[in-house]
Amino acid sequence: MTTGRSPRDEVKVVVAHSERATLRVGDVFLKVDADQARIDVEVETMALVPVPTPEILWRRPPVLALAAVPGTTLGRLGEPSTASPAAWAAAGAAIRRLHDAPLPPRPGRAGRTVDELVAELDSECEWLVANGVLPADLVTRNRQVAEAALRPWTPAFTHGDLQIAHVFLDGDEITGIIDWSEAGRGDALFDLATFTLGQEPHLRHLIAGYGTDADVDLDVIRAWWSLRSLLGVRWLIEHGFDPFTPGCEVDVLRSRM
Template sequence: MDEVEVVVAHSERATLRVGDVFLKVDADQTRIDAEVRAMALAPVPTPEVLWRKPPVLAIAAVPGTALGGLGEPSTASPAAWAAAGAAIRKLHDAPLPPWPGRGKGPDELAGDLDGECERLVTNGVLPADLVTHNRRVAEAALRPWTPKFTHGDFQITHVFVDGDEVTGIIDWSEAGPGDALYDLATLTLGHEEHLDDVVAGYGTDVDLDVIRAWWSLRSLSVVRWLTEHGFDPFAPGCEVDVLRSRM
């Protein structure tokens, strides 16, 4: 009998694995709706939807292994990283999905970020100089962008490869129109050494300063949430180290 593995669990959602089936439990049906619709439209390998009975979505496991994980060295080849860049470029070149993006515009992001930075310093979560410096770095990401079909949570653990080929991209609940460079930044967060490989696979010029700005912005925005939900952004190679690397 297959064991039940808790892949991730917090107050918003949980993902369980039973054999080759993943069960995603999410009280927010808009996220499940977006996930199912995005996987149907995305021109890249995605998991097969087996069945859906709200609040549960059952999907099949994709072949291969994750490109890596935050806070640990990736054993994937440079070619595999380049393939991930090529896959996300294919998604960004696809027609926009017919629903609004879940992300926020530059002005709203700036307001939320300033509030988060204030709480990080006031509550003693992070040193003021670290927060202030990274807030300045993050400013480069707060500019207008042309919306693209984005994954929205293109973490390294969401990209599966077999050798040098992408075999599947998972977790599409944040998919929608958004900033293409946010996807590239999310993939390379904590793995700056593979940024050149990803950009080479992406195949077009990108503003590296904006990608680095998104590293700071994303890390500042999630440190407190991660801490409150049982994750450790202070672990080696994770979000706080990403912020320190910008100093």
């Protein structure tokens, strides 16, 4: 039996958990967020950044409607990216334009202070070991690696959640960067680390586009891989995601051993 409905009529759940959800209906994305402040940040940020962003179609709290961005992403966490070195370099150049932009008015996710990070990191490491989620030696080793990220940094305009699935390209041209709710002043190397999490072979291509004249410390990027993964495991588990999926956070932590 046929319903006569086309794929454009279908509602697809892109991501959903207790904090927010994103749905796709045809060429429209509907972002539903109980925290109005996150939507405010997203709308304000997209008006400021010097890179392509989705078109805002309408906004009726708690829903933000965005037009789909053309092109395809560089890949997804947990899957090796098949994008070309030129595509990774183009992404690096776009990220550099963002980081060089005038600073936004507020700190973002990448702007947590060293003291805040240390307190959060120590708490998460203790939880991971006490609950038998990860072996103590794995947590201890990655806590040591993460130490390099706990240093003073010069604020930049950061995305705050720059996963490879959030950057779209058509060929080697950036067509859009999505999901700006965590944006603000922060550590530029946090963005670079988030973008290359689980994609270490492509780091050199990204940096080639980002610019070797920038202050890019590869040890700090690797430290952020450990730090971000340690901080993310509990949240992922509690929100219905699996950090043990091959290529994801736990594999990133194991690769530091």
